[in-house]
Amino acid sequence: MPLDTRPLNSLGLPKPPSETRVVVAMSGGVDSSVVAAMLKEEGYDVVGVTLQLYDHGAALAKKGACCAGIDIHDARRVAESMGFPHYVLDYENIFREAVIDEFADSYLGGATPVPCIRCNERVKFKDLLETAKDLDADCMATGHYIQRKMGESGAELHSAADASRDQSYFLFSTTPEQLDYLRFPLGHLPSKDETRALAAKYGLSVAMKPDSQDICFVPDGNYAAVIEKLRPGAAEPGQIVHVDGRVLGDHEGVIHYTIGQRRGLGIGGLSEPLYVVKLDVEARQVIVGPKEMLATRKVPVREINWLGDEPFTSREEWHLMVKVRSTRPPREAVVRPISETEAEVELVVAEEGVSPGQACVFYAPEGSRIFGGGWIWRGY
Structure with a gap:
């Protein structure tokens, strides 16, 4: 034709x-x-x-x-x-x-x-x-x-x-x-x-x-109010716990907190600034710790959508730039495919507050091209 x-x-x-x-x-x-x-x-x-x-x-x-x-x-x-x-x-x-x-x-x-x-x-x-x-x-x-x-x-x-x-x-x-x-x-x-x-x-x-x-x-921007309306009873109270096991206070629901949060924890009077480092939904615990505990280099990603010219699994690793939050600039990383839709992303420099539920988006090392991305699915 x-x-x-x-x-x-x-x-x-x-x-x-x-x-x-x-x-x-x-x-x-x-x-x-x-x-x-x-x-x-x-x-x-x-x-x-x-x-x-x-x-x-x-x-x-x-x-x-x-x-x-x-x-x-x-x-x-x-x-x-x-x-x-x-x-x-x-x-x-x-x-x-x-x-x-x-x-x-x-x-x-x-x-x-x-x-x-x-x-x-x-x-x-x-x-x-x-x-x-x-x-x-x-x-x-x-x-x-x-x-x-x-x-x-x-x-x-x-x-x-x-x-x-x-x-x-x-x-x-x-x-x-x-x-x-x-x-x-x-x-x-x-x-x-x-x-x-x-x-x-x-x-x-x-x-x-x-x-x-x-x-x-x-x-x-009141996420918690929307969740409570959609899922009545979701805001069950629990404890705010330090990573060393100390109980520091009580909270009115895990849904009121996000990874990396510092303000509004309701646990004043401490000598060090503390951040939310983990949310344990089953135990209804908000776990807090020092800022350095927020930093991570390895990020598990799944549901990957790949936009590269070669198949995603054609290489053992891809040297790309990645964004782990919409408000942050792309950072250098090594993306190692596990399957066509799953990978481990290793950041060259540790990022703070990497959170499950956020996207990890892949960018070319140079230029403006997007190579796809996936979903962060487990915190560290």
């Missing part, structure tokens, strides 16, 4: 924009709204889709939320102003089963989960992506700050041009098949100011809308 030699459009497809249907995942924020408006202006056949992920009423009262209440209204207004169809899909049950329930159970298990990654993995880039295909779309575009670049072996995932907006940590589980279909039109922009300038250019009502904050279904 002869190769298609037609010129590629701005989304990398060999057809005119007018013949290219793009489903844009619209959260109601400025980023996805700009993506939809930009593609519409370029002449693409744009279809906006917004997912209602949780209760309207609860979300309306919360500033900085997404995917419910006022945000659905904002997405609809953008679609109307730019003249493209917009649909709202009720994904409340899917979101609860695939994201919220696991978040609650993981937190109760003493982990520090990252539900935004699971939402991208199990809802937006799975069910919504399939919906886009059902709508005969050629691709799906989002407002994420990350880049998709074509390499010798196909589509590659790269960090955003603006490091302060980069969302690669939250998108490491994007599979090669999904990456073939996805597009990220904002990833190359030098700053968020550029995005807002585009929103103003298109006359979008959301041009100065604040960015979403925290986890969308956790009002004011």
Whole structure:
């Protein structure tokens, strides 16, 4: 069969924009709204889709939320102003089963989960992506700050041009098949100011809308209150215990603590600063110790999604950069595969507060490419 030699459009497809249907995942924020408006202006056949992920009423009262209440209204207004169809899909049950329930159970298990990654993995880039295909779309575009670049072996995932907006940590589980279909039109922009300038250019009502904050279904960052609502009786009292065995005080539930926490322990009057170094859920104990006990070099990782050109297990070890928390810069590490989906990561320099439930994301030693990552599953 002869190769298609037609010129590629701005989304990398060999057809005119007018013949290219793009489903844009619209959260109601400025980023996805700009993506939809930009593609519409370029002449693409744009279809906006917004997912209602949780209760309207609860979300309306919360500033900085997404995917419910006022945000659905904002997405609809953008679609109307730019003249493209917009649909709202009720994904409340899917979101609860695939994201919220696991978040609650993981937190109760003493982990520090990252539900935004699971939402991208199990809802937006799975069910919504399939919906886009059902709508005969050629691709799906989002407002994420990350880049998709074509390499010798196909589509590659790269960090955003603006490091302060980069969302690669939250998108490491994007599979090669999904990456073939996805597009990220904002990833190359030098700053968020550029995005807002585009929103103003298109006359979008959301041009100065604040960015979403925290986890969308956790009002004011109060994780414990959400867990208690989802799992009544979860906040069972217990003891705060020093690593040497001394009982230092009582607590009102392990769910109120996280690995590495120092403030708010309620055990004042001690000569040394103490940190949460372990959560023993079965014994209902919060175990505290000196800061040096938080440091670890070996990190077990599972559920690995690999985005390298060679098979993950083709080498005994990979010398990469890794992030063990979204707020930290990548650090040098040696990644040793155990299987296609499991590995031991050895950090060249010990990191503090490595916590089960967080992601460990793999980056190229040089350049901006993301090689995937996995989930930290056991503390030390």
